[in-house]
Amino acid sequence: MTSLNQDAARAAKFVGLSADTITFHGGQPLDGRIEVRGAKNFVTKAMVASLLGETPSVLRNVPDISDVRVVGGLLDVHGVKIERDVEGGVLHLDPSAVKSAHMAEINAHAGSSRIPILFCGPLLHQLGEAFIPDLGGCRIGDRPIDFHLSALRSFGAVVDKLPEGIRLTAPDGLRGTKIHLDYPSVGATEQVLLTAVRAQGATELTNAATEPEIMDLINVLQKMGAVISVDADRVIRIEGVDRLEGYDHRSLFDRNEAASWAAAALATRGDIFVGGARQPEMLTFLNVFRKAGGIFEVADDGIRFRHPGCDLKPVVIETDVHPGFMTDWQQPLVVALTQAPGVSIVHETVYEQRFGFTDALVKMGATIELHRECLGGQKCRFGQRNFIHSAVISGPTQMHGADIEVPDLRGGFSHLIAALMADGVSRVSNVGIIARGYENFLQKLKTLGADFTVES
Numbered sequence: 454m455t456s457l458n459q460d461a462a463r464a465a466k467f468v469g470l471s472a473d474t475i476t477f478h479g480g481q482p483l484d485g486r487i488e489v490r491g492a493k494n495f496v497t498k499a500m501v502a503s504l505l506g507e508t509p510s511v512l513r514n515v516p517d518i519s520d521v522r523v524v525g526g527l528l529d530v531h532g533v534k535i536e537r538d539v540e541g542g543v544l545h546l547d548p549s550a551v552k553s554a555h556m557a558e559i560n561a562h563a564g565s566s567r568i569p570i571l572f573c574g575p576l577l578h579q580l581g582e583a584f585i586p587d588l589g590g591c592r593i594g595d596r597p598i599d600f601h602l603s604a605l606r607s608f609g610a611v612v613d614k615l616p617e618g619i620r621l622t623a624p625d626g627l628r629g630t631k632i633h634l635d636y637p638s639v640g641a642t643e644q645v646l647l648t649a650v651r652a653q654g655a656t657e658l659t660n661a662a663t664e665p666e667i668m669d670l671i672n673v674l675q676k677m678g679a680v681i682s683v684d685a686d687r688v689i690r691i692e693g694v695d696r697l698e699g700y701d702h703r704s705l706f707d708r709n710e711a712a713s714w715a716a717a718a719l720a721t722r723g724d725i726f727v728g729g730a731r732q733p734e735m736l737t738f739l740n741v742f743r744k745a746g747g748i749f750e751v752a753d754d755g756i757r758f759r760h761p762g763c764d765l766k767p768v769v770i771e772t773d774v775h776p777g778f779m780t781d782w783q784q785p786l787v788v789a790l791t792q793a794p795g796v797s798i799v800h801e802t803v804y805e806q807r808f809g810f811t812d813a814l815v816k817m818g819a820t821i822e823l824h825r826e827c828l829g830g831q832k833c834r835f836g837q838r839n840f841i842h843s844a845v846i847s848g849p850t851q852m853h854g855a856d857i858e859v860p861d862l863r864g865g866f867s868h869l870i871a872a873l874m875a876d877g878v879s880r881v882s883n884v885g886i887i888a889r890g891y892e893n894f895l896q897k898l899k900t901l902g903a904d905f906t907v908e909s
């Protein structure tokens with residue numbers, strides 16, 4: 454696994470950032486219009502799905518983020534021919550020469566990405582074997598892969614743990630099966646979908662995740678020829694087919710990025726029109742944004758988010774799987790909540806360790822206390838287990854500039870907002886990580902009037 458700094462440097466290099474530290478002069482409202490393109494957490498999975506097709510696929514509305522480049526590199530070492538129109542956001546993926554890759558090659562391309570695990574099903578179908586390196590992703594908890602391996606075993610895969618990673622084979626092919634997830638994991642649901650579509654017979658997945666990004670993956674797989682139904686109560690049924698074709702698909706927008714810019718408008722007393730954002734996928738976020746005092750207006754081509762011009766209001770949030778409040782929305786919003794008079798509470802129920810980013814906010818003057826207890830209406834699986842997973846934010850507090858280091862993707866974006874909101878100068882290092890999931894974020898910040906210099 455690569456280190457945090459290596460990841461940041463690599464992500465920065467991918468998107469042409471000359472340096473990894475940025476100096477911000479805070480205190481200006483962010484004002485203007487920016488566009489969001491396809492969802493990181495869908496696009497990367499749709500790229501993997503192209504491995505299953507007998508013919509080439511075309512993916513549209515693809516953002517220029519380093520995670521897309523990482524998955525592109527992984528597909529490339531597996532023999533997928535990729536043509537990319539970065540500006541137009543179009544990827545052509547031709548899997549006609551898919552081949553096995555060596556663990557070292559996979560490791561070299563994967564960096565800290567967790568996507569390689571989703572290659573397993575498609576590669577087992579196409580080649581009869583798959584390798585996965587030691588997996589990374591954001592440092593926001595343990596992030597085990599037990600659901601993935603247990604699902605793959607249930608399809609008939611044989612899993613061998615090697616010193617450098619994991620090797621999977623399917624000596625008798627993959628067969629449809631019944632799988633129940635102990636928790637509606639996004640990745641494990643995608644794993645089951647990508648494996649079941651070409652397994653022999655029917656698969657029933659209970660307690661599945663149903664995030665919009667998963668529904669869009671189901672759209673892609675259906676276009677390819679898969680037979681998938683989504684029933685009420687988190688049940689997904691898949692009838693395996695012998696052959697899948699390529700797809701032509703336009704990605705849904707990145708609702709996590711849209712929510713981040715919305716929170717930036719609220720925190721900096723700004724006014725941001727997020728082109729490409731849509732209401733249905735953001736319903737839960739919009740309710741909380743309104744309860745916190747934010748004002749939004751939904752248009753055909755995006756959503757305008759703005760500060761009310763008066764005091765914000767404290768809110769109580771519990772993160773949850775869809776249709777709940779997404780875990781990826783809490784970090785940027787916490788920055789805005791430091792400005793709301795009164796006490797806000799955030800109970801994180803998806804990841805056990807996702808408040809590391811608040812250390813920097815406290816250093817900048819925020820009053821945030823972290824607790825082991827479940828401070829929401831529901832008891833979650835982290836209660837009684839010593840995980841610090843509830844935050845109490847008391848506001849308003851005047852934030853001041855500081856030297857801070859980006860810990861992970863969403864926490865990193867929240868640090869940018871904090872630096873822009875604070876009085877004085879902040880130096881934010883490790884910003885390359887933000888390029889994993891936020892397209893052209895520095896260009897967008899400039900468009901919105903942010904005052905910063907990139908250290909060279």
Ligand code: EPU
Nearest residue numbers: 494596597598599600601638639640641780781803804862
């Ligand atoms: N989990 C297990 N075992 C498993 C898999 C998951 O215990 O085998 C647990 C995790 O530890 C976690 C919970 O289940 O506590 C939820 O994890 P999930 O599998 O749903 O998350 P993921 O697929 O690894 C994706 C996104 C995350 C997003 C989550 C939740 C991608 C690449 N990542 O992660 O996005 O927070 O779903 O919606 O799609 C981000 O974009 O910054 C990000 C972290």
